[in-house]
Amino acid sequence: MTATEGRHAVVVGDGPLAADLADGLGARGYRVAPLAVREVSRAMFTDALQRVHDEFGSIDLIVHA
Numbered sequence: 001m002t003a004t005e006g007r008h009a010v011v012v013g014d015g016p017l018a019a020d021l022a023d024g025l026g027a028r029g030y031r032v033a034p035l036a037v038r039e040v041s042r043a044m045f046t047d048a049l050q051r052v053h054d055e056f057g058s059i060d061l062i063v064h065a
Contacts, residue, residue: 005029008056010049013065014038021065031056 007030011022014036022034033052037045053059 002029007031007060008052008058009033009061009063010035010052010059011063011065012037012045015065018063018065021063025061025063030061 004025009022009025009030010033011018011025012035013021018034018036022032026032033056035045035048035052037048040048049059049062
């Protein structure tokens, strides 16, 4: 088991960099939730993060690309 296995990450963005980051984190053991968004309200973003948290139980890392 690696130090990243069982950890949860959210990758925010809709470009190739976000996709590459999500793939790389997943390959290293993270469970990844990609949020392919451009411009949303703070309330919409908070709601999306809450849904991910509810599904994963925790969020260890948020990356914006």
